Amino acid sequence: MTTEGTPVIEGLFSETADGPRLVGSRCTTCTTPYFPKSSLCHNPECTESKIEDASFGPLGTLWSSSIQNYPPPPPARYDEPYEPYALGVVDLADGLRVVGRMAVEDPASVQVGDRVELVLGPIYHEEDGTEAISWMFRPI
Amino acid sequence: MRDVAVLGVGMHPWGKFPERSVTELCREAVVAALDDAGVSWSQIEAVTAASSRFSGGKGWGLNGNDIVEDMGSTGIPVYNMSAGCAAGGNAFNVGHTMVAGGAYDMVLVVGGEKMPKGFIQTSGVEEETDPEFLRQRCVGMPGPAFWALLCRQRMAEFGTTEEQLAKVAVKAHQIGTHNEYARFRKEFTLEQVLESNMVSDPLRLYEICPVSDGAAAAIICSADKARQIAAANPVWVAGSAVATARFDDGLPRGLAGVVPTGRTHHSEAAIAVEKALAQAGATPGDLDFVELQDNTVYYELAFPEDWGLCGPGEAEHLLESGETMPTGKMPINPSGGFLCFGEATTAMGVFQVCELTWQLRGDAGPRQVPDAKLGLAQTLGLGGNGTAVVLKR
Known part of the structure; x- marks a missing residue:
């Protein structure tokens, strides 16, 4: 998948030799995963915050999905003419429940329980035509 | 903690009222609540108000201050509570806590809002830390x-x-x-x-x-106060x-x-x-x-x-x-x-x-x-x- 554009927001994902990953962190005391990165563990039951860099993905299961049938209000952005897209909430194998767009041709094809993988792709174009890249999930 | 009564309530109808200000909507609800409670504005000792991001409040969520200025500035304290769609419930809780704790005997709880057209923009900031x-x-x-x-x-x-x-x-x-x-x-x-x-x-x-315009008000008071008001028909928190x-x-x-x-x-x-x-x-x-x-x-x-x-x-x-x-x-x-x-x-x-x-x-x-x-x-x-x-x- 293309990564020629620029990230919507810098620092949230990376392209590795093994494919794309979400860039976050994890508390080594209680194993809680954080995306985006956190400088402090927010788990109220954790005894000592010890944060290390961590990356997440690529495999997970779709916990729920929806279709964004109408153009979302700002600060969301989209290309004209508006095309509805599928949204997903994915449980990654490493314990992170994360939201993201679904990389599918037909938004209605997405099913709760689908096995999915993390991919990167454009979600809109900047005014100069540059692709704005975000993380997405694709059924496998 | 003291028993607290809901002494009176009032509402402005819900709908779209382009010709009316949010202050007018709130005034109608407050006047109805005072009338229902059988008390006057001068008996209100404090106001807990829901802060709105969308209307009134001088753009700072100071919606309770708008109401006090409109009803008559008696110098009473105003508490503006911000909690998104939970703000009205939050204002009631703060009012209740203060009456139950003995800080005030009679409090106005109020929420009123005029909503912009269309779907709500959930994020009000453009900050990458939000x-x-x-x-x-x-x-x-x-x-x-x-x-x-x-x-x-x-x-x-x-x-x-x-x-x-x-x-x-x-x-x-x-x-x-x-x-x-x-x-x-x-x-x-x-x-x-x-x-x-x-x-x-x-x-x-x-x-x-959908989004609407509307306002609602409640007068809450201590049990002693409620008993002093002959015409009262209170319910209890x-x-x-x-x-x-x-x-x-x-x-x-x-x-x-x-x-x-x-x-x-x-x-x-x-x-x-x-x-x-x-x-x-x-x-x-x-x-x-x-x-x-x-x-x-x-x-x-x-x-x-x-x-x-x-x-x-x-x-x-x-x-x-x-x-x-x-x-x-x-x-x-x-x-x-x-x-x-x-x-x-x-x-x-x-x-x-x-x-x-x-x-x-x-x-x-x-x-x-x-x-x-x-x-x-x-x-x-x-x-x-x-x-x-x-x-x-």
């Missing part, structure tokens, strides 16, 4: 999508059908026709709901609440609680959370309700009716089981057998709810206190819950804010 901003910019997942994702998960887990979702809206409008303050006062057929546009699949236009969402809530409020063990959905609402019921010394089964925040039909199916009013997956059956109507075993939203009113977001918690009061007095007319003695109201709002109040006759 989780709500990141979710909208990187994913594009506004409020109705949040509800839709919860709803689709329920459909997958319990087999809830599109027809059952639509039946919640049909039921709401059957009741709403009887509420003179409601914005929508006509019935919808199942077909009409199912033919309305898909907004956030699986939720349709008639299955989510049995419990009032505020909560925020759990760390392991089921649906992340930012980009991500942990995969929880067990069902932890809408935890801010569940915690607030549990605390308010505990204060009231009541079990869910003791409740005669509930006003819950039905921004979407989904909540009316999901919340009752979260709170122990019914078992998991039972809400659909209770709906279809008529048990959630005012005359049923588990009446939900005898006001008609947000589906019939639309949301003037920050006024909603106070609107619910009005409905609870009318029901407990037996003044609700054709939508009356028979022999209502104990009622619960609940809100939840952006930021993981939840509130609950239990009123008794």
